[in-house]
Structures are given as structure tokens and as C-alpha cells.
Amino acid sequence: MSDAPLTLEIEKLVAGGLGLARDERGVVLVRGALPGERVTADVRSGKGVRQGTVREVLRRSPDRVDGPELPTADLAFASYAAQLGYKRAFVEEALSRIAKLQAPVGETVPSPEQWHYRNTAQYLVTPQGLGYRERRGHSAQLFQGDPLVMEEIAAVVAKLDPERLDPAGEIAFRASRLTGEVVAALIGTGEPRDFLRASDHLLDAGVVGVSLAQPAGRRFSAGVRLIAGESEIQESFGDVQVSISATGFAQVNPAAAGLAYRRAAALAGRGEHAVDLYGGAGAIARHLAPQFRRVTVLDTSAEALSRGRQDVARGAAQGAGEKNVSFRQGDASRLGDIGADVLVVDPPRAGLDDEVRGEIQDSTADRLVYVSCDPATWARDVGDLVRRGWKLGEVTPHDFYPQTSHVEIVSVLER
Numbered sequence: 122m123s124d125a126p127l128t129l130e131i132e133k134l135v136a137g138g139l140g141l142a143r144d145e146r147g148v149v150l151v152r153g154a155l156p157g158e159r160v161t162a163d164v165r166s167g168k169g170v171r172q173g174t175v176r177e178v179l180r181r182s183p184d185r186v187d188g189p190e191l192p193t194a195d196l197a198f199a200s201y202a203a204q205l206g207y208k209r210a211f212v213e214e215a216l217s218r219i220a221k222l223q224a225p226v227g228e229t230v231p232s233p234e235q236w237h238y239r240n241t242a243q244y245l246v247t248p249q250g251l252g253y254r255e256r257r258g259h260s261a262q263l264f265q266g267d268p269l270v271m272e273e274i275a276a277v278v279a280k281l282d283p284e285r286l287d288p289a290g291e292i293a294f295r296a297s298r299l300t301g302e303v304v305a306a307l308i309g310t311g312e313p314r315d316f317l318r319a320s321d322h323l324l325d326a327g328v329v330g331v332s333l334a335q336p337a338g339r340r341f342s343a344g345v346r347l348i349a350g351e352s353e354i355q356e357s358f359g360d361v362q363v364s365i366s367a368t369g370f371a372q373v374n375p376a377a378a379g380l381a382y383r384r385a386a387a388l389a390g391r392g393e394h395a396v397d398l399y400g401g402a403g404a405i406a407r408h409l410a411p412q413f414r415r416v417t418v419l420d421t422s423a424e425a426l427s428r429g430r431q432d433v434a435r436g437a438a439q440g441a442g443e444k445n446v447s448f449r450q451g452d453a454s455r456l457g458d459i460g461a462d463v464l465v466v467d468p469p470r471a472g473l474d475d476e477v478r479g480e481i482q483d484s485t486a487d488r489l490v491y492v493s494c495d496p497a498t499w500a501r502d503v504g505d506l507v508r509r510g511w512k513l514g515e516v517t518p519h520d521f522y523p524q525t526s527h528v529e530i531v532s533v534l535e536r
Contacts, residue, residue, distance in 0.1 A: 127149065131151065157182045160178050204523065208528035214496075216500050220500040237272055238271070240296045241367070282322065287318075295371075306333065331349050388533040389463045395412075400448075402432060403429035426448045472498025
């Protein structure tokens, strides 16, 4: 339930893009507010810290701009320069509050593109049109255009009649800036033959391949089958080309990710053997290849590892493959006796668990390059590793997600 609107002074922005304010009852987190603003907000009562949304801005921040109101763009109302500053502050606060460390944090590396950078999108399919999933619930928020996705996806979406996508409940797209191609995945219950009409409609709209994914609690975990055309397309990430699909994991902003991968490789230095934990299809590992005699990619996903092997083999056939990169299926917590000079980790949002940090501590590596998508879990892990004797070096935020509160971190630790 909501209390009567409150008038609040916003002190700062915290992780999640929420403005922090205080009243006589304590902290209030307000969505849609910026530091220095005075706002009225509709605040919900409940367990934990109270949260609310801006109703009216009474004193406007000079950093406020008029941006689209989208559930996928929770900072689009701030100037881009301000967004970069906020993201650096998120990392600084996590380092201080969670890791209990005082260390310099570099300026946020901006994304090469502020809009139309996302190479992937997933939408609900309704009779009225495509929509975003509401932040609180499963209903659809319809939209006329998505300013975050690449123009190639927007062009396909503009040609679609949602009724001709039946019986799909959702649809996912992946586009390539390198080739201009788009692949799609219909998400729904049934056999591929049940979706032939929808597949033909997508092909007519310009996609080069259509797959079918069964609904599942964990995204695309129930299997994916090709209906027509291509399942994968090629994209550039920094210095390498990789295969991407509508359902496999890949960074959504290839240009920004490429900058981070190059920096991670520079921080890794040179040596005999580098191991890329959570390495997926090996985009970071392949950046390491010129600097190490051997590079090993370790990941649990057979699909990602298979794509990586194919990408390396394709490059080798063209005279440009990384012949010193190998792919191994396994869990990061089973690093075991893999001797390495350097470890690179780019874990899921949950970060490194205790067992993985123990494996890193017991490894032969004296350098760890840590790429993270979550300042809180990164700071927890970094704080633990420093207490184990590691020294934190360069910390640089990278912006993969303009107009949102998400931030990536590229960092290095040594011992």
C-alpha cells in the first residue's frame, strides 16, 4: 500500500538507480529522482527500506533531461555525462562499504553509442502488440519503439503483425552490427510445425533464421530447436569475431564489450598459461592468445564451448585462428591442478562463491583479472581476496548499458 505522498530531498543515487532520501522514519529509496532534487514521491509501506516513485519534481537537477519512460531504461532521465559519474560512484561506494577498501576508481569508460546499442531484445507477444514485461508482474507494457535496440531489430519489429506470431507468448531477437543480420527465437509450447506460420512471417520481415524455445523458469533452459534458416550469426567483439544466437549468452553491447575485453587483455600481461574461468565461447580468452603460449577456457556450458571451438576453427581455416586456445568443460570451483600464470574471471551476477575464491587462492596464478557486472558481489569478492593477501590494482568501470543503472567493472589483483 502507498502512504500519502512525501516531500523529500534526494541525497545521492544508489545501485539500481534509486535516489536516497531520509525522513523522520528513516531511509526512502525513490525511483526517477536525481541527487540534489526536491521531489514529491508516492511511497509504499512494507518490510525493509521504503521505496517509491517520483510524482513531481519540485527542484530539478541540472543533470535531468527529458528521456523516454521505459522499464528497460531506468536512468534515461539523466544526461549521459551524469550517468557515467553515477556509475563510477556506485563502484566507489561498493568498494568502500562492502570491501572496506580505499582505492582509486577510474573514470567510467563510455559506450561508443548511447542509444540503439543493444543487439538483443525479448518481448511479450500480445494481440495488441509487442511489449515489455512490467517491472512488478507479468503483464505487458506496450511500446511504439525501443530506442535501446539496434536499428536492425527495430526494422524487423516494425513489420510484424503480432497475431501472425501465434502461438508464441514471447519472442527474442539477436542482431549483428558486423553483418546487419537478425535471428529470432519464438518462445512457446508446442512443436516446430506449430510455429511455421509465425516463422514465415518473421522471415518475410527480414530475419535470417528462426528457432523455437520452450518456456522455462530459467531462460532457454528447456532446449532450443531450429525452425528455419540460420541459428547463429557473426559479430565482432573487440579483436575477434564470435558466433551469436537469439538464445545463447553474449554481451548485449558488442562495441562497449570489445573495449573492456581489450583492457582485460592488457591487464593480464604476458606469460606461459592463462585460464579464463566462466569463459563461455572464449571472447576474452581469444584476446589473451597473442600474449600467452597457452590459453584455456573453462565453462560449464557445452553450448558456449562448442560455439567457441567452432569460432576458433573457422578463424584457423581463414588463416586467423588462435591455435593456442583450448576449451574445457568444468566448474570454476574445480580448477584443481590447472597451472596458470594468470586467471581471468567474468562470473555471473552472483560473483565468486567461497569455493571458487579458495581455488583461486590455492592456484599458481599471481595475477587475477576480474571482470564483473555487479559492483556489490565484485566488492565482496575483492575484499575477501585482499584479506587473503592479494593487492588490488586498476579498477575501471565500463558502461555496457547506457540509459540504465547497470555498470561493468574491469579490475586486476596481484600477489
